[in-house]
Amino acid sequence: MGTEEATALLWEGLAAPKRGPRPTLRLDAIAGEGIALADAEGIDSVTMQRVAAALGVTKMALYRYVPGKNELVALMTDIAIGEPPRLAEVEGGWRPRLYAWALRMSERFWRHPWTLRTTVGRRPFGPNELGWLEESVAALDGTGLEGGEKLDVAATLSGHVRSLVQQGVARVSEDGIEGRFTALVRGREERFPALLAAMKSAETHDSQNKAFEFGLERILDGVGSLLEQRA
């Protein structure tokens, strides 16, 4: 499995050739077309065939730029995630910074929901994905947390963002606000009583943003109470 090639492609890019015909394509154009396709029709619609067709080229031409499809998707993913925000400019210490981090991260996921799928499991990390992690860890500098703890907070935060965006995307793509989810519970009230009650009471006020922010505040509260306890 070409994880080394993918890593090289993500970090070093494509070595410019010194001889031979001028390349018709550019790596970022290929990735860009793949991203556009994934945004419009989902990640499953991204095939070498279709990406190549969008660029006016045969699919085999792509293999001059990319070792294989996995590597292309990895590249698309890192580009779609984009550069991390510069949190050093955010005033107010760790909490506003982490808050801003989570907000912008969720924004990226919303813009390219398919990255939720392509960033699951073992995979090569690109510079941008690692950069986002760096920023979240750096936001905790000066709090007195140990290194491992910082990583843990970052993981928890990232998990929350992913989870809520995913849930939000699923909810939007349903028919109406309730959707299939509620339909399942209905008629089985005796089996999922707590769930039904919670959804009933949530129907009125629950917007997706509220859900996201609520969990986020809980996590940050938890970090805060640990810090106070140690001070």
Next chain:
Amino acid sequence: MGTEEATALLWEGLAAPKRGPRPTLRLDAIAGEGIALADAEGIDSVTMQRVAAALGVTKMALYRYVPGKNELVALMTDIAIGEPPRLAEVEGGWRPRLYAWALRMSERFWRHPWTLRTTVGRRPFGPNELGWLEESVAALDGTGLEGGEKLDVAATLSGHVRSLVQQGVARVSEDGIEGRFTALVRGREERFPALLAAMKSAETHDSQNKAFEFGLERILDGVGSLLEQRA
């Protein structure tokens, strides 16, 4: 896309035929073989061909039991996740219950890491997956949280479990403790200083369980402090 068929299969199972030859297979045996295959060689190795071969049958025979591969995977997923724990027996209120919930959930994901992939994005929910959600929401009964808030806490918790298991699985399947992850940061210290420092200080003490529990405690702390604040 056959989401209705998948839902029917997950919730109602297979209607027993009244005429014709006896079926050679059973639905749970098919799903079980798929699960075994996914556990051993990963979800990508699960093809109709291989599942059928493991059962001593042609691949087309499976379509007498399952509408298609998506539905089979959905079924495998719900079975692999398994029945939710009965948290009502756990003493001590919402906190120990949610703690137990997270622990057992993570155990399930560890046992079948491929379910992390198959439970992403829009999909039909099975009774077990919904049952786990029910249990986590029910654990918050009596806390005074609103319905929407309960759902939010459940989502945050589930996100944490998924995130940390995923990270743990990735870490285990690396070479050694550090793995490719650290290798990337090394030689680029100027680009990821906070990350490098955190990983360095984490090298000594950080076990996967600690990471998981740390984030979990933070989330529960956050919920706790909200409850206290309202009391």
Next chain:
DNA sequence: GTGAAACTGCGTCTATCGTACACTGTGTCT
């Protein structure tokens, strides 16, 4: 200049995948 070398994009081919469909055999109900 000129030829060798390097590189491009294309056409062809293969293996594998999910699945549609027709067919034969088998068990049960009328």
Next chain:
DNA sequence: AGACACAGTGTACGATAGACGCAGTTTCAC
């Protein structure tokens, strides 16, 4: 007994990722 419903199989199709060889193009060394 016969009709009917269902079982598993074999064959076929379209789509996929990718290997490989080829012909044309550009640049470098001489």
